[in-house]
Amino acid sequence: MNDSVNQVVQGVPLNYYIWLSSALFVIGVLGVLYRRNAIVIFMCIELMLNAVNLLMVAFSGYHGDGAGQVFVFFIMAVAAAEVAVGLAILIIIYHNTRSTDINVLNKLKW
Amino acid sequence: MTLYVFYFLSFLAVLSALMVVFSRNPIYSVLYLVITFFCVGGHYLILSAEFLFAVHVIVYAGAIMVLFLYVIMLLNLNKETEPQKKSAYKFAAIISGGLLMLVMVAALKGAETARLNFGAHEEIGLVKNLGKMLFNEFLLPFEIVSLLLLAAMVGAVMLGKTPLKETQDATRTNSKSAEQNALNIKNVKQFTNE
């Protein structure tokens, strides 16, 4: 950390990044709660993942360790895969129910 | 100076993220999401993760968002068809979201002195280093990702090519091809990484 000390002035506090990514994460959660359209909900989940990515990168920068950034690769790949699968499922459902409203899907209960 | 950049990007990211949530029309949501992604990418840049920035932009903005747009247009969703929750739900959602924010910020206190000193570790963000790390330390996960993508592809294809009831063929083929494209793109990405 020595060199970080003399460059203190121009650095960004790590907490800022934590707060930022928390904010994005929470906004994603908020979106999941707020919307009923399945697609938008997917988007909000992507938002959450991005928040995590950002946090990872921030930490990797902080620790000066590349593993975090590598991990972000994996997260991206997984995100892509999930989206593909998710949208495929969604389309099936749309064809069966003619809707992307999550509230339509409440046949299974109790 | 970077601090101001940080503020700007963060502000924009949060704002557009909120717009993703609150804009009624799915199309707008997508577009705002793209903006958010770019802001995040900007952060990658100032965190000197240049290569990650590139991948990020290509995969997210390029592939995933396109995929979303495809689907939205395919199902031609818009403001009118957009289902809205009861305002009570919305209110509750906002409240709980705010609570979550508060709690997380409160819980993640500590390490005030910790600062990101840009330029300290520029080199780790470079393709060279990341590639080394990826193919030495993280070789197995990397291969597993391919397995994952394979599984996803198989699954998506399986779902896609199922004979559906009364839908018009055009949409089906389109949707299918859309997924195909998406998958191809990602595969390409991954191979370019190698």
Add this chain to the structure above:
Amino acid sequence: MNSVFVLSGLGIFSLLAEIFNIKRFLFPVVILGLVASAVLLVFDWNEGTAHYSNMLTFDNYAVAFSITLSLIAMLWFLMSKDYFENNTHITDHFALILFSLVGAVFMVSYSNLAMLFLGIEVLSVSLYILAGSNFKNIFSNEASFKYFLMGSFATGFLLFGIALIYGVTASFDLQVIASEIAAGTGDRTSWLYMGILMLIVGLAFKISAVPFHFWAPDVYEGSPTVVTAFMSTIVKIAAFAGFYRLFSTCFTTVYNQWVDVVQVIAILTLLVSNITAVYQHSVKRMLAYSSVAHAGYLLISLVGMNNISASAILYYVIAYAVASITAFTVLHNVESEDENAVVDSFNGLARRNPYLAFCMGISLLSLAGIPPLAGFFAKYYIFTVAFQSGFIGLVLIAVVTSLIGIYYYFRIIIAMYLKSTEKGEIIQVPLRHTIILAISVLLSVLFGVFPDLLVGLI
């Protein structure tokens, strides 16, 4: 380690089988492959070698669970063959199942968070699709949709947790994390706790512990029965084994920080699931709640983490999985007569097919934890773990809930042996199923009478 290659290879092979049109060999090859992977795993016993720069470590814990997974999967294949036969996508299904099995193996043998994450994802992504593999059926769609939506949501939390842990320890390697935490985390401690909480949330979702269990009943009910069987056995085992592996390796030093949280979750799981199961009509749904309940019992051993809890978990999951396979096989046969079987569909089964009824009875008794069956000793073992660590109150709750459990398990027994039915004909049981039932019932009794076969392995 080699078994991982075998399993992945089997997956690829089944995909190729489509192309080269050798489907008829597929099934036997898969069975053999699973056996082979089990055998290969046996060679790793007591090796404890780390592979690929310490991404996977096949210590005895991992080996034991991997063998269990392979064999259970083999039984599962035997059970569900006929479901795939009348299905155009047999190869794809096989491939997905095998991939998810690979994911499961990773989840029990990882020694790096990246592998945990990818394992979970490989497992889940395949299952999202399998859950919906009955495309025409709106319930199946709904199941897969719910599973996917909530699953990826939970993944978000999991990742956030991982990120925080990384932020604290600057590594994804379990050993490093453990040592870092042991060395003290200074002013980053709050991140650590937050991260642990987030991990608990994400993993609790995977093992469907209350209050993150909501997906389970719906998904179990909606999915095709065989897939449900897969979820409630393989997935449950893998998820919990992963959960325990992570916490027992990394977070023992901060045990006091998270134990009460897990304890609360365990208590909630026991109470809610058991009580809710009492009034279920659909058998599948009831079994879903029961599997949630068993997650609760497993959590007890996580709470009272000590030197024997690992082997307690191993014993428990084996006993549970064997019994579940039996139950689902019988259920599968009953459903061959009427879809979405309710409790009344079992009426008079004792007269219509004594063998099925007998096996179902044994498995239910085992699930309910009646001696001398494996289920009893499993519960007993878990209780001893909790006792040793001094969680007597928890044990008391567990006892009460297991009494409630008897109430709903016995509803089926009563239906089978007491209720009469107008349906006279005997259900035809394929030979395969007869064999599976025989094997699993024998195992239930064997492990119950000679627990030493498993106790103290790890």
Add this chain to the structure above:
Amino acid sequence: MLTLLLIFWPLLATLVFFAIKPHEAKKWALAASLIELAISLVLVILFDTEDSTQFVINHPWIESLGIGFYIGIDGISLLLVLLTTVLTPLIILSSFKQQYENAPSFYGLVLFMEMALLGVFCALDGFLFYIFWEMALIPIYFICLRWGGVNRGPVTLKFFIYTLAGSLVMLIGLIYLYFQTPGDHTFNIQALYAAGQNLTVYEQGIIFWALFIAFAVKMPVFPFHTWQPDTYHTAPTAGTMLLSGIMLKMGIYGVIRWLIPVVPDGVESWGTTALTLSVIGIVYASFLAIIQKDLKRLVAYSSIAHVGLIAAGIFTLNRIGLQGAMIQMVSHGIVIVGLFYIIDIIIARTATQEIANLGGIRSSAPIFNSVFIIILLGSVALPLTSGFVGEFLLINAVFQYNFVSGAFAALTMIFGAVYMLRSFQMTMLGESNAATKSFLDIDRQEKWVLYPIVIMILLIGIYPAPLLKVSEVAVDDLLSIISNYHAGIRN
């Protein structure tokens, strides 16, 4: 080795039932149980009444948890083993008239039950004891569920859950003791005794209740009896006999072997409460028996009363009381099986178990009547019947323990006579009615069941010395354990 054979022979015998035709099942079952009886008689011959525990087998079972397959027989066990092996053939024989559908599984369950019961009486390892204890529950549950009477679903489920609840509490108690054992823990009985005796008085009190509730439910003692009349009523007669004749002895045996020596101070501080409960149960159950309209229920309540007396006698911790309890257990088993078979015959002949609809059977069935009278006398403890010996010793002990309790306990003499004579008169005496006009006297096969019972009742009543001799040493050992404990405390 012999003990092993004793316990697992019935289990082996059940294998036969997979091979044979349904209608032959009963014969095979009878044969198997008779062989079992022979084995137990060999045991009796080899048994040395001067020695405490014999025929011991101690083989590690679950070593890593200190659980052993540790069985052995002392006087107390031997009496109950004998009771079991004697009654089972009679019970099987008594069910010959019934045309049970799927007979093989029925008799298989009966034999399985016998195995479990014998295991309970021989086990010397806490865990093993618990396993057998629970295993005894399963067959009887299925017997009642499958071949029981009206409304059996809920009734048997209540029975199962209720009794299991009790025994799970016991399990917790046992585990607690297990963790009190030194070193790497063990369930060995002596170790458990030591562990329990090292506890503080307060802990011992808790353990006392944890264990006692299980036994109290099984017996059943007064407030825990709610499952019993319904279950006896709905169960098939064979099941009722198993339950009342043998199974409830498990509870009493548990108190003797697994409660009193384990927590002497617990007994010290709570024994009086338990004794009072039992005595209340005697009077209470007798009262309720008097107003029962149904024969089976009447006998059920009478059994609660008798068992209450036995329990009270045990908690006096008095040599006389314990010996009385032993002899009374045997007697009660024989008598109640006889009574239930009498009732079974009546029901089979007249298709009613409402006391009010019966009467005048005596005039057409003199032999049946005489048998009934003798068994009834055994139940009301007339001298020279088996009932008297035990009941006198028990009342004697309780009276020594506490004057008032003794007086109340002795009330069973009067009320027992009241309800028994009432039921006897209303079923057998008076003018015969439509239901009982053509009441056939008992035939050979029924005689084969009833005569041995009658003979045993009289024999034990006239010359109980051998039985008392058998259990003497064991009882003395038990009491010496307690006295040593208290002596140790004082020093």
Add this chain to the structure above:
Amino acid sequence: MELIVSLIPLAPLSGFLLIALLNKKLRQWLVALMACSSVLFSFFLSVALFFSLGEDQQAFTFTGFDWITAGNFSVSFSLLVDPLSILMMLIITGVGFLIHVYSAGYMHGDEGYNRFFAYLNLFIFFMLILVMGSNYLLMFVGWEGVGLCSYLLIGFWFKNTEYNNAAKKAFIMNRIGDLGLILGVIMIFIHFGTLSYQEVFAKAPELMSGSETITIITILLFIGAIGKSAQIPLYTWLPDAMAGPTPVSALIHAATMVTAGIYMIARNNILYSLSPFTLDLIIVIGLATALVAATIAVAQNDIKKVLAYSTVSQLGLMFLALGLGAYTSGVFHMTTHAFFKALLFLGAGSVIHGMGGEQDIRNMGGLRKYLPITFATFLIGTLAISGIPPFAGFFSKDEILATAFAENKIVWALAFFASLLTAFYMFRLFFLTFSGTTRGKQEAGHHIHESPGTMTTPLIILAVLSAIGGFIGVPELLGGSHALNNFLAPVFEQSRALATPHLLSHTMELILIAVVVALTLVVIFLAYLLYVRSKKVPTPEGVTLNTFHRLIYNKYYVDETYEKIILKPLNFLYKALDALVERLLIDRAVNGAGKAVTWGGKTLRFVQTGNTGFYIFAMVISIIILLVVKTFV
């Protein structure tokens, strides 16, 4: 010697077993023969024993086998032979034999003939065990055994519900007494550590006289006697017990079983002498019983009921004697009473037999010409019981009165009054039955016939005994040497040492005798005037009687009172317990738990709404709660 002793009870037992087991195959005469001979056999043996006892009259114990041994408790199956038990044996077997013979005729043609004799033999066996047992427990065996036999024999004609109820009542009331007895026995064991007579009696004097222990013990034992010997308050079963065949009434409910209480107290005389309080209690109860029963007897019209009440009253007198410490007199009166009461019952039986089952004296009368032998014998019996010299009853009763006079004048007066009443109702009965003309239905008159020889012979023998039986106890005053007294001396010496009886001057005694006899004769004459001269007949049913008459006619409404104050509340209690505790409390508690769980299941499942949004909401909320708790708490 052992052989003889052991054979005495075994003979009737074997008779019972033979008859019971071969029941179907035997002819009636054979059965009768076996039964009678077995009893006769043991009678001879008893006689032999009597003589073999020799001058020193050493008590002698025959030990069979150890019966019950548990810890320090040990009871052996052993028989005691001493004067008291020999006397009892003689009475039991002797009178028993006669009644057997009588029954052979009386029960002739009854379908339960064999059963009857089986029971009789069994009874004899148990009775012998009762009196021969050398320890309390063995006595208790006999005690309960005879109770059982009386139950079986009262309800002999089991088709009749009345009789069955009577039998049940008898058994249960006896059991109440037995409860007291057994508790007494247990207390004896607790305090003496043994149950054998000799040892207990040996240790008894160690206990302080009148100490609490001894009082409780004796009272408990006395409760047993109350039950068995039909004293207040447990006497009501005896009149009902007349439901049984008449020979049974004669044997069990007059001669032998009901006197078991007397025997027991006589046997334990030492204990009783040690507790004055109990003795007073016995006096009070005995006296009260004597009076109450006597008054009731005056107004009864059933020939057997009259005799039953007279039995109760006589037993009262005996207890009075015992209570006064005059054990010999009590036993003496018991002996004579056995003779004449048996005689009277058998006579009554023969009357009933002759009348074809008629028992109501209002429908009798003028039977002397039809039943001469019965008439004669019955007269003797009546004289004997009324205490007319020189008949048996005179000596015994006089002895009791004398003692009473010596102890306490009031007691004497009351006892005397009771005996006068006895004379009155006995002669009332006698006159109404035999003198005058035949009342009742005319056609009944034709086939009234004297009983067969099998029945009359025992009558005659008993008549002789009741005539001369008193001479075994002629007091010195009348030039006799109270043989019985000397004979029984060893049994009572201990207590005699304790209690010094007040002795009366001979003149005083003579005066007393004169007064008693004179007044008795007067009373008899009164009865004569009433029922012979002015042919007074008891009022038939339904006619309203004056208060006192109604009271005694209805036996002081004792049964009704018991019904009201004991049975009714008990029944209510049963029902209340069943309704409140069993159903409401216990069952409700257990079933409630199950219901609660089911309700929980019904309710909780609605949390599973099926709405994904809601699920995620719930998850987020719970996460928030988790975080809040973890961070701020």
